[in-house]
Amino acid sequence: MRFCAYCEGVKLTESEETIIGTSVPRKEGRDKVTGAARYVDDIRLPGMLYGATVRSKIARGKIKRISFSPEIDWNEYVIATAKDVPGKNCIALILDDQPCLVDGVINHPEEPVVLIAHPDKHALAKAVEGVVIESDPLPAIYSMEGSEKQSEIIWGTDNIFKSFLIEKGDVDRVWAEADFIVEGEYFTGAQEHLYIENNGMIAVFDSVAGVTVWGSLQCPFYVHKALMALCGLPEEKIRVVQLETGGAFGGKEEYPSMIAGHASILAMKSGRPVKIVYDRLEDMVATTKRHPSRTRHRTALRKDGKILGGEIDFTIDGGAYATLSSVVLSRGTIHAGGPYLWPSVRIRSKAVATNTPPHGAFRGFGAPQSLFAMERHMDRIAKIVGLSPVEIRRRNFLQPGQTTTTEQVIREPINLSDLLDKSLAHASYKAKKENFARENKTSSIKKGMGIAAFLHGAGFTGSGERYLDSVVGMEGTADGSVRILVSSTEFGQGTNTVLCQIAAEALGIPYESVTIAQADTTIVPNSGPTVASRTAMIVGNLVRSAAIGLKQTLQLDGTLKKTFKPAEFGAACRKYVAEKGLLRSLARYNSPEGVYWDDVTYKGEAYAAYAWAVYVAEVSVDLTTYAAKVENFVALQEIGKVLHPVLAEGQIIGGIAQAIGLALYEKVLWQNGRMLNGQMTNYIMPASCDLPPIRVVFEEIGNPHGAYGAKGIGELPMDGPAPAILNAIVDALGVPFDSIPLLPEDILEAITRRVQSRQQITSPQESPC
Amino acid sequence: MLNPRLPDGTRLEISLTVNGAARTIHAYPMTRLLDVLREELNLTGTKEGCGEGECGSCSILMDGFLVNSCLIPALQANGTSIVTIEGLANDNRLHPLQKAFLECGAAQCGICTPGMILAALHLLDKIPQPSLDEIREGLSGNLCRCTGYFQIFEAVAKLSRNGVAD
Ligand code: FES
Ligand code: FES
Numbered sequence: 011m012r013f014c015a016y017c018e019g020v021k022l023t024e025s026e027e028t029i030i031g032t033s034v035p036r037k038e039g040r041d042k043v044t045g046a047a048r049y050v051d052d053i054r055l056p057g058m059l060y061g062a063t064v065r066s067k068i069a070r071g072k073i074k075r076i077s078f079s080p081e082i083d084w085n086e087y088v089i090a091t092a093k094d095v096p097g098k099n100c101i102a103l104i105l106d107d108q109p110c111l112v113d114g115v116i117n118h119p120e121e122p123v124v125l126i127a128h129p130d131k132h133a134l135a136k137a138v139e140g141v142v143i144e145s146d147p148l149p150a151i152y153s154m155e156g157s158e159k160q161s162e163i164i165w166g167t168d169n170i171f172k173s174f175l176i177e178k179g180d181v182d183r184v185w186a187e188a189d190f191i192v193e194g195e196y197f198t199g200a201q202e203h204l205y206i207e208n209n210g211m212i213a214v215f216d217s218v219a220g221v222t223v224w225g226s227l228q229c230p231f232y233v234h235k236a237l238m239a240l241c242g243l244p245e246e247k248i249r250v251v252q253l254e255t256g257g258a259f260g261g262k263e264e265y266p267s268m269i270a271g272h273a274s275i276l277a278m279k280s281g282r283p284v285k286i287v288y289d290r291l292e293d294m295v296a297t298t299k300r301h302p303s304r305t306r307h308r309t310a311l312r313k314d315g316k317i318l319g320g321e322i323d324f325t326i327d328g329g330a331y332a333t334l335s336s337v338v339l340s341r342g343t344i345h346a347g348g349p350y351l352w353p354s355v356r357i358r359s360k361a362v363a364t365n366t367p368p369h370g371a372f373r374g375f376g377a378p379q380s381l382f383a384m385e386r387h388m389d390r391i392a393k394i395v396g397l398s399p400v401e402i403r404r405r406n407f408l409q410p411g412q413t414t415t416t417e418q419v420i421r422e423p424i425n426l427s428d429l430l431d432k433s434l435a436h437a438s439y440k441a442k443k444e445n446f447a448r449e450n451k452t453s454s455i456k457k458g459m460g461i462a463a464f465l466h467g468a469g470f471t472g473s474g475e476r477y478l479d480s481v482v483g484m485e486g487t488a489d490g491s492v493r494i495l496v497s498s499t500e501f502g503q504g505t506n507t508v509l510c511q512i513a514a515e516a517l518g519i520p521y522e523s524v525t526i527a528q529a530d531t532t533i534v535p536n537s538g539p540t541v542a543s544r545t546a547m548i549v550g551n552l553v554r555s556a557a558i559g560l561k562q563t564l565q566l567d568g569t570l571k572k573t574f575k576p577a578e579f580g581a582a583c584r585k586y587v588a589e590k591g592l593l594r595s596l597a598r599y600n601s602p603e604g605v606y607w608d609d610v611t612y613k614g615e616a617y618a619a620y621a622w623a624v625y626v627a628e629v630s631v632d633l634t635t636y637a638a639k640v641e642n643f644v645a646l647q648e649i650g651k652v653l654h655p656v657l658a659e660g661q662i663i664g665g666i667a668q669a670i671g672l673a674l675y676e677k678v679l680w681q682n683g684r685m686l687n688g689q690m691t692n693y694i695m696p697a698s699c700d701l702p703p704i705r706v707v708f709e710e711i712g713n714p715h716g717a718y719g720a721k722g723i724g725e726l727p728m729d730g731p732a733p734a735i736l737n738a739i740v741d742a743l744g745v746p747f748d749s750i751p752l753l754p755e756d757i758l759e760a761i762t763r764r765v766q767s768r769q770q771i772t773s774p775q776e777s778p779c
Numbered sequence: 780m781l782n783p784r785l786p787d788g789t790r791l792e793i794s795l796t797v798n799g800a801a802r803t804i805h806a807y808p809m810t811r812l813l814d815v816l817r818e819e820l821n822l823t824g825t826k827e828g829c830g831e832g833e834c835g836s837c838s839i840l841m842d843g844f845l846v847n848s849c850l851i852p853a854l855q856a857n858g859t860s861i862v863t864i865e866g867l868a869n870d871n872r873l874h875p876l877q878k879a880f881l882e883c884g885a886a887q888c889g890i891c892t893p894g895m896i897l898a899a900l901h902l903l904d905k906i907p908q909p910s911l912d913e914i915r916e917g918l919s920g921n922l923c924r925c926t927g928y929f930q931i932f933e934a935v936a937k938l939s940r941n942g943v944a945d
Contacts (some may be wrong), residue, residue, distance in 0.1 A: 015836065034888070035881055035882070036881065036884070038889075039880075039881045039886055040873070040881065041889075042886040042888075042889030042892050043863065043873065043877040043878075043881055043886055043889075043892055043896065044824070044865070044867070044868050044877060045822075045823070045825070045863070045864035045865050045893045046843075047889050048822070048823070049826070049890065051826075052823035052891075054818075152864070157895070194822040201922075204923050204924050205888070205890075205924055206826075206828040206836055206888070206890045207826070207828070208828075208890070208921060215843075241919065255888065256826070256888045256890025256891075257811075257887075257890060257924050258888075259923055259924070277785060289830055290828070290829040290830060290831070351943070412936045451827075467787020475856050478781055479821075489864030502887035502889070502925045503887070567826050633925065656883070656884035656930070658886060659884070659930070660884040660887055660925070660926055662930050663926065663927035663928075663930070664887065664924075664925045664926050664927040665927075666927060667926075667927030667928070668924070668927075687835070689829070689831065690829045690831070690833035690834055690922070691831065691833055695922060695924065696927075697919055697922060698914075698915045698916075698918040698919050698921070698923075698928045698931075698932075699916065701928060701929070702928060704927065704929060716792040731921045762849050
């Protein structure tokens with residue numbers, strides 16, 4: 011029995027000839043399989059208090075009074091409110107609009123208002139109930155439409171956090187020339203990350219050393235920046251250390267700063283270590299989720315299916331505060347045109363405010379939302395133009411030399427038609443489509459096939475990498491091994507392993523001789539956040555440069571010969587450190603030559619590299635239960651050089667599983683800005699029985715800007731499955747579905763509605779799929 | 780969550796065998812076994828993902844049965860024999876299942892891994908050569924958000940091909 015393409019031939023011993031491209035054992039894997047790995051909740055410090063958060067409960071209003079139940083002996087507790095914030099009461103990120111503790115005005119129902127701490131964690135739940143917040147409610151806004159109407163201004167002057175406009179060519183001229191004009195409107199829902207380890211932080215305060223926090227997080231320097239402002243302490247008096255992190259997916263990018271802030275405030279007030287670990291309910295309802303979105307397309311086409319131009323309007327719900335919405339919006343906007351040639355296009359986008367907890371980073375970062383719309387829209391176009399979903403894509407694919415919507419020239423020799431053909435062959439697309447067309451006529455189980463073609467830009471958008479100015483360090487140690495110093499964090503994706511592989515390869519030493527330092531802001535330089543599929547590609551390349559620097563230091567010094575055996579390298583390190591002390595090399599990001607980006611017009615090289623993919627879903631819908639099931643899945647992608655086959659395959663399969671959840675299972679139920687189903691019993695993620703066989707195929711073209719030709723990989727698999735699955739369901743049922751998640755009740759409702767409207771039909775015009 | 784904050788006098792003596800060693804602890808009867816393991820016995824390899832019996836991160840073996848330790852009151856563990864993830868590796872040598880998890884990429888972030896390995900162990904104990912469907916079924920109480928499960932299935936299958944060492 012074989013389920014994975016790469017597991018055979020994995021060696022756990024001895025380094026290989028080349029380390030890149032082999033599946034070496036995960037660096038921290040042994041600790042993970044033995045239970046020795048230490049996550050935040052596994053750590054207890056002497057004298058430690060446990061902290062809890064009292065939240066606003068109402069969506070919008072003004073606090074009148076906070077009172078404390080007389081039934082509780084509050085002397086046992088440490089209590090903190092906004093007035094205990096030592097520095098600036100905000101979570102410093104892009105804009106400083108989000109308070110760490112509410113000071114008067116409530117903007118969503120899960121805002122932290124009061125913090126309490128106690129030595130016994132079981133004494134917290136009752137105390138949280140014993141804090142009563144009285145407030146005067148204000149009218150609140152719960153939807154993007156409500157926000158656009160501006161009946162209430164809840165943020166800034168117009169409820170808009172950020173908007174973008176991309177214009178290419180003259181789109182106003184295309185409508186007159188068009189043979190077809192196709193319109194569509196598409197929606198995606200909020201999605202909870204549901205990492206299995208809930209968020210948590212431990213803070214310690216010392217009047218000399220300052221504040222130290224340990225916790226579950228993605229971006230140590232984001233937390234560091236937030237704590238400096240909040241605690242009013244200088245850089246060197248804040249230390250942030252990442253512990254083993256049990257999944258993140260973007261969900262531990264910005265919210266950890268909030269929890270770290272709360273733990274720090276309590277630690278500073280009490281003088282004792284404070285641990286705050288959320289339970290599942292609190293984590294689900296209060297922390298960030300994927301931005302809900304609405305995309306409108308209006309596309310002009312020629313008879314032959316060629317796109318002449320179009321307008322795309324992309325809107326996301328940012329929740330109550332700006333957080334990262336502008337950046338999520340940016341990525342979603344740039345990806346909105348998919349992997350197609352738009353001779354002219356106008357893309358307008360905006361992130362709007364509502365009185366819900368802020369939505370945040372989630373694997374894919376806006377791209378899964380706008381690409382869902384694009385790929386559903388392609389199938390709608392195909393139907394109206396009278397071409398197959400395959401042919402419409404083939405005729406419009408971007409080709410080398412052509413430009414994207416931001417007028418970035420495609421320089422790599424990508425052949426999307428070829429990727430499409432290969433993925434269709436892997437999926438037996440043609441034969442299955444024919445069979446299903448025949449079988450569906452008589453079966454109550456309807457089957458269908460769906461495609462999604464897409465791209466994902468790796469690294470920060472536009473000038474982002476230049477602003478980040480990442481630095482990577484590397485040390486030769488007294489025992490002859492090499493240690494990588496980066497702020498890039500491991501949370502399952504394989505950061506530790508892949509960066510050690512790159513260093514070992516660059517130095518010509520065994521993988522076992524390279525270690526990676528714990529992400530501790532007092533030890534590692536700022537190599538940027540661990541987001542945007544940038545770690546292997548961009549940080550990886552810097553690790554390679556730092557390794558070359560280290561080698562050159564030893565060679566120039568004469569300690570190491572030009573050509574050497576691995577053992578000689580170790581000996582040279584030992585000698586150098588013994589005789590001269592610190593052996594360290596640093597590498598700093600240099601933006602590649604000829605890269606042009608204009609932040610004002612949103613034109614230019616949006617990303618240093620794109621990964622490309624064509625996914626094919628085979629779906630069945632049982633008309634007795636209305637449940638849609640993915641029966642088979644083919645994921646073919648070009649991600650540059652595959653550095654570690656097992657990890658890469660794990661990223662792809664894991665991402666597809668999460669995206670199947672996004673498409674078919676995971677529905678956040680909202681009431682007055684609150685999530686109602688914040689438990690694993692009522693918010694359903696895919697379990698082991700829910701996933702189809704997934705065939706993962708890699709094409710490798712390579713990327714001159716990435717370490718050993720790597721591109722980003724982590725987010726790509728989140729983009730394609732939902733539209734491929736919905737396209738397959740539409741293929742199976744002949745009913746258009748343009749909204750995710752699509753649960754059985756949604757399918758039932760649409761079919762019922764269709765039957766009813768057929769019965770009272772006035773126009774023979776079928777609604778196009 | 781159960782609230783075990785009861786007057787001190789109600790702490791009970793509970794004796795159990797954990798990973799082969801006899802242990803006696805004093806706990807409130809309704810304290811969760813999960814907390815006993817993690818806080819009294821310092822066996823933090825058993826994880827909490829949901830606290831309500833859904834995720835399986837807290838899975839352990841109790842008298843050979845796979846149970847969610849977040850749902851078991853300490854009192855119920857009196858007189859039982861328990862295996863946690865810490866009981867698998869022998870003298871620093873990984874259990875073959877742990878090795879298979881490592882080789883197949885079955886542990887990504889690792890938070891579900893201890894529970895998943897115990898569920899897999901339990902499955903292989905009942906069905907030494909499970910089919911793919913039996914593996915899916917046997918692990919259906921354990922959620923993993925990272926892997927999409929297939930590399931975990933592969934690790935279990937690998938072991939059934941090679942035979943479990945003990
Ligand atoms: S913690 Fe026990 S099942 Fe989730
Ligand atoms: S490996 Fe992260 S939840 Fe399973």
